[in-house]
Amino acid sequence: MQKQKFYELLNQQAKGLIDGERNHIANMANLSALLFTNMEDINWSGFYLMDGDNELVLGPFQGNPACIRIPVGKGVCGTAVSEAKTQLIEDVHAFEGHIACDAASNSEIVIPVYKQGKVFAVLDIDSPSLARFDEQDRLGLEALVKSFEETL
Structure with a gap:
């Protein structure tokens, strides 16, 4: 499936999950599970x-245990x-200051989440493959984060 279409469908699902729900922990938990079960080649x-x-x-997250504080x-x-x-x-190993919470992770995308103009959280997705994420992933995931921000 073409990535753009994939993200359109994923974002529709995300909106359906979080629409009308104001608890950010519940929404983060569902979004983490949605991404983890629908995106290929992530850990x-x-x-x-x-x-x-x-x-x-x-x-809230899906995957192996992670670093608690950053x-x-x-x-x-x-x-x-x-x-x-x-x-x-x-390539996270080439990123100066990389914190290796899971040695199996090789690429990563992190999107800031805003509430009232300030960074409130970040969405973090890791992959065991190098160069797993591209511009289409960035655009699709930033759109998903925008939908989440509307519930905050």
Whole structure:
């Protein structure tokens, strides 16, 4: 299936799951499961939430156990917060300051989630393949995050 069509259908499913639900933990849990069960070639999907101004804490996810706390500015997730932009990393081992929570992960995409103009959380998806994520993934996942932000 073409990626654009895949993300259109995935985002319809996501909206159906979270429409009318205001609890962000419940929505994060369902979105993590939706992504994990529908995306090919991924080994982790989940959220990290801001805990104060300088740290992310593990939120709902699917996959192997993960790092619990990540300082802002460290690793791919912390960099997404400090730069306030999506990080699309083809090879995490070449990313300076990468935090290896799962040695099987080789590429990663992290999208900031905003609430009232501030980064509230990040959506983090890992793959065991190098260069798994591309521009179409970025656009599709950013659209999904926008739908989630509307529930916050």
